[in-house]
Amino acid sequence: MRMLGVLGGMGPLASAEFMRQLTLLTPAARDQDHVPAVLWSDPRVPDRTEARVHGGEDPLPALLRGIRALEAAGCGAIAIPCNTAHGWYAQMQAATDRPILHIVDAAAAALRRLGITGPVGLMGTTGTLAMRLYQERLGVECLTPDAETQASLVMPAVALVKANRVAEAYAPLAEVARGLRARGAAAVVLGCTEIPLGIAAGPELEFPVVDTIAALALASIGWARAELAGAAPGS
Known part of the structure; x- marks a missing residue:
């Protein structure tokens, strides 16, 4: 089974949770059944929303530096547990011959497993929403928070998680998710x-949500299992 590369650190806790989900979701009876993986967790990557919305420092050089490191480690595919970083997906994929597993495609697969065809609520950073990463790729209608809700609830809650004040983030995030549900969302994508x-x-919320960390972990396991199935006998 070839090695999975994880381009992380955006943020570090999300990357650690991805590795946890990768382990828990893998059907395994022993250590050797799990997905070989290398985590490149670099929190020095410039802020992605700041770059896209406010003209901040370009994160692409740091992202490519991580990709080079994962290539050197022998990784056969790359997962990026950061939604906003996918705003640079085309440039990253063009810079490597390793497939980069797209988190929006993973979320779309999760919705199909739930049998949901839309509309869905979409929560994400201001950068992710502004780049329309989900609206143009997910394949279903997306309902998003208004600008005031985004600024007063979503982004402060994201900052709380990044500051390791995770429990404090629940109330504002749940309020936003319930508001999207009230507007007619069949599920809410945590983008x-x-x-x-x-x-x-x-x-637990009273309606379906798509955890994009778990969705990307499942996509990564699918890649790894396909690699294993395609290996030559005795390899």
Whole structure:
């Protein structure tokens, strides 16, 4: 089974949760059944929303530096447990011959497993929403928070998770998710890898949500299993 590369650190807690989900979701009876993986967790990557929305420092050089390191480690595919970083997906994929597993495609697969065809609520960073990463790729209608809700509830809650104040993020995130549900969302896509951490810190919501960390972990396991199935006998 070839090695999975994880381009992480955006943020570090989300990357750690991805590795936890990768382990828990793998059907395994022993250590050797798990997915070989290398985590490149570099929190020095410039802020992705700041770059896209406010003209901040370009994160692409740091992202490519991580990809080079994962290539050197022998990784056969790359997963990126950061939604907003996928705004640079085309440039990253063009710079490597390793497949980069797209987190929006993983979320779309999760919705298909749930039998949901839309509309769905979409929660994410301001950068992710502004780049329309989900709206143009997910394949279903997306309902998003208004600008005031985004600024007063979503982004402060994301910042709380990044500051390791995870429990405090639950109330504002749950309020936003319930608001999207009230507007007609059949499910809510947690399109920022900090958001599932905040949502998991309180009572389970009364409607379906798509945890994009778990969805990407499942996509990574699918890649690894396909690699194993395609290996030559005795390899």
